[in-house]
Amino acid sequence: MKLRRIVFISLLIAIASILGYVESLIPITLVPGVKLGLANIVILFSIYHFKWYEALIITLIRIVLVSLVLGSFLNVGFFMSLSGGLLSYLLMVLLKNIKNISILFVSISGALVHGLGQISxxxxxxxxxxxxxxxxxxxLLSIPTGVIVGVLVRELNKHIKLEKEEIE
Amino acid sequence: MNSDKAKKIIPVIILISAVVIISLILLIITRHKKNEEIVAKIYYENSVIYEVDLSKEDDVRTVEVELKEGLVIKIEVKKDAIRVIDAPCKRKDCMKMSWTSSPNKPIVCLDLHYMIILSGKSDYDVVIE
Structure with missing residues (x-):
């Protein structure tokens, strides 16, 4: 792995972790523990621009770092994030490779499965x-959050065009 | 709209519609029958440790409930509603949920493993004394 690529991945992990922390400060009292899924912006972006295992590394490190910062490492909240995060990552990677599937579809499905994983x-x-x-x-809440994340990543993809040689 | 865009937007619309329909069906299924008498039960480690008939409450009063030795939560009850006002958990999600008066809105604390669930008296199958 080239240094430039490692730096990109590290930056994404940092951004995802900060977003994960910030969103934990925004309470949605309707359902306990429900978040906006801002960190998913980075995960979805990395799925589209990096290799599958690199996106997985970003997902896992983000979950561990945020739980360490919030003091929930290895307790129930951590395992809920882990199962939700991994399930949504897996589904998003699979859907991304299917032809004619838009980023919005991938994002909403990811948000939906994230919730299902947590509740299980x-x-x-x-x-x-x-x-x-x-x-x-x-x-129901996974629809607006999925749409917001999907639209943001779609706009990001339009404006940030990572050249192949730039990250390889 | 060109056909390429339509091909991409149709699955999204189908997905959103499916999620909305399934959620609404689940909401209807999980919604309890409207009962006049609302009973709140506090579960700790799967057993009921405190029970209060909310329909008989007139004023707001505070109750301290001991989940286990040294683990006390403070709840407030009033006519047909209950809330947690103090709990020694980290996230305080139970407190943030504020008043609940519906069986569809249980208070669940994942830190301390307790739940407050509302139900009507007619839900009893058997009463053992």
Missing amino acids: VAIIVMGASQVIYYLPLIM
């Missing part, structure tokens, strides 16, 4: 199916 961990940890009451709300 909550149900397993709490051992109570009552948490499932949040599912419809989380599903």
Whole structure:
């Protein structure tokens, strides 16, 4: 991996971590723990511009760093972020490679699966199916957050054209 | 709209419609029957540790509930509503949720593993004393 590429990835990890921290300060009281998914902007951007494993590295390091900053490392919140983050990453990588699938579709699906992953961990940890009451709300909220992230990344892709030799 | 754009936008519209329809169906399924008497139950580690009939509350009053030894949360109850005003958890999500008066809006604390769930009295299958 060339130095320039490592620097790019490090920058993206830093931006994703800061966005992840900032969004934790913006509470949405409708459903506990629901966030805007700003860090997903970076993850989606990296999926489109970097190799799959590099985007995975950014996702994993972002989740660990943000949980360390918030003091939630290895507790329930961490595993919820991890499952949501990994599931949405996997789905977004798969969808990205399908022809005629727009970035908006990829983004909304990612947001949707992120919520599903989190709620599954909550149900397993709490051992109570009552948490499932949040599912419809989380599903509905994933549409605006997915659209916002998708539109932002689409605009980013228009303006930031990384030349192949620039990052390789 | 050219055909290329249409090809990309149609799956998005289908996805959004599907999510909205499924969410609405789930909302209807999970919504409890409207009961006149609302009972709030506090669950800790899957067992009920405190129960209060909210329909009988007239004024706002504060109750301290001990989840386990040394772990106390402070709740406030009033007519048909309940909220957490103090809990020794990190995120304070339970406090941020404020008043809840619907079975569809349980208060869940992932830090301390407790839940406050509202239900009508008619939900009881069996009463053991």
